[in-house]
Amino acid sequence: MHEGSVLVWPDRCQAWPAQDASHVTLDSLAPLFAGGGAAAAILLVGCGPRFVLEPAGLRADLRGRGVVLEWMDTGAACRTFNVLLTEGRDVAAALLAVE
Numbered sequence: 640m641h642e643g644s645v646l647v648w649p650d651r652c653q654a655w656p657a658q659d660a661s662h663v664t665l666d667s668l669a670p671l672f673a674g675g676g677a678a679a680a681i682l683l684v685g686c687g688p689r690f691v692l693e694p695a696g697l698r699a700d701l702r703g704r705g706v707v708l709e710w711m712d713t714g715a716a717c718r719t720f721n722v723l724l725t726e727g728r729d730v731a732a733a734l735l736a737v738e
Contacts, residue, residue, distance in 0.1 A: 646670055647732040648679070649724055657735060660686045660693065665700045671731055672704065679731035682706050683720050685713030688737045713737045 644655040646668075657667050663684055671678030682701060686693070693710040701708045711719065713734050723730040 642736075644736045645734050647720065647734060649730070655733060657733070659735065660691045663694055663697065663733065663735070665697070668701075668733060671733070678704075678706055680705070680707060680729035681709060681723065681731075683709045683711070683716040683723075683730060683732040683734075685716030685732065685734040685737075686710060687713055687735045 641652060641654055644657045645652050646655045648671075653670065655667070655670070657663055663686070668678070668682075671682070684693070690712045693708070698708045698710075709716075709719065714737070716732055716734055720730060720732045
């Protein structure tokens with residue numbers, strides 16, 4: 640069990656120190672790219688309890704790594720992750736904590 644923000648893959652989850660949308664950067668997402676590969680084909684980012692705009696340039700930075708960014712509130716990201724996972728899609732998630 641984790642408290643706070645987390646990075647989620649189909650087979651594991653780890654704590655993530657990001658606290659709000661301004662902390663979502665290519666550097667903060669680096670654990671998703673450990674080993675030099677892409678995190679997944681699709682990266683869902685849950686930006687907190689309600690939708691806020693994504694940081695400028697993040698979508699292009701991820702696209703350059705071959706990753707499609709889907710930005711939404713954290714609740715929607717959790718639900719979408721589960722649906723995509725059951726469909727067998729190549730997905731990871733970065734979920735900001737909801738207080």
